[in-house]
Amino acid sequence: MRNLRIGKFDEELKILWDIYNAAWEKNWGFVPLVWEEFHFCAHELRHIVNPEFCLIAEIDSEPCGFCLGIPDINPALKSMNGKMFPLGWLRFLLGKRNIDVYRVSILGTKRNFRKMGIEGIFYHEVYKSLIKNQISRCEMSWILEDNRDIIIPIQRLGGSIYKRHRIYERDCGH
Numbered sequence: 050m051r052n053l054r055i056g057k058f059d060e061e062l063k064i065l066w067d068i069y070n071a072a073w074e075k076n077w078g079f080v081p082l083v084w085e086e087f088h089f090c091a092h093e094l095r096h097i098v099n100p101e102f103c104l105i106a107e108i109d110s111e112p113c114g115f116c117l118g119i120p121d122i123n124p125a126l127k128s129m130n131g132k133m134f135p136l137g138w139l140r141f142l143l144g145k146r147n148i149d150v151y152r153v154s155i156l157g158t159k160r161n162f163r164k165m166g167i168e169g170i171f172y173h174e175v176y177k178s179l180i181k182n183q184i185s186r187c188e189m190s191w192i193l194e195d196n197r198d199i200i201i202p203i204q205r206l207g208g209s210i211y212k213r214h215r216i217y218e219r220d221c222g223h
Contacts, residue, residue: 050170053103055095062091064105064112072114072157076193078216097122101178102151106158106167114158116171118178118187121150149185156189156199168199172206 053061066088070081082090102118125144129137153175158167179187189208192199200210 050174051105051107053098053100053105055098055100058091058095059088061105062088065091065115065117068105068112068115068157068159069155071159075160094119097145099182101182102175104171104174106162106170108162108165113162114167114171115155116153116157116175117155118151118153118175120145120148121152122148124148149183151179151184151187153187153189154191163198169202172202176206 066082066084069087073079074081097120098117099120102116104116105112106114106116122145125141125148128140128144131137156168156171158165175187178184188211189199189203191214192203194200194213
């Protein structure tokens with residue numbers, strides 16, 4: 050288990066991109082991200098990512114999973130009231146220092162490395178970082194409701210479901 054190396058960001062992105070597309074390939078509705086999309090999204094997040102909350106699992110030097118927790122910057126953005134100048138940027142920087150909520154937006158392992166305890170190590174490492182950084186709350190996002198391998202351990206750690214997103218399909222008779 051290691052942290053993201055910011056100094057080798059583009060090199061690390063290729064590893065994360067490979068894991069991302071492999072880990073979610075069998076999920077309902079998953080569409081693989083092309084490199085340009087993944088690269089763009091990662092560079093948008095680069096300035097708010099704390100490497101302590103971006104973990105990469107490796108077995109025998111082979112990257113097999115990753116976990117990404119990002120700070121909830123929404124309260125800091127809201128304090129700007131939609132204005133960067135004259136003092137919006139300062140409000141954002143001050144608000145960013147007081148962030149006490151993180152969101153684990155990505156946690157996955159490649160199929161042939163599942164059920165080896167990697168996810169449990171991710172949970173443990175994130176939990177330690179939350180305590181160390183005095184983060185009061187962490188949410189996990191967009192977990193398929195039939196993904197018992199993720200839901201059960203989260204519930205055992207005291208997590209609870211607080212929101213559901215549903216997608217419905219309707220036959221339009223075409």
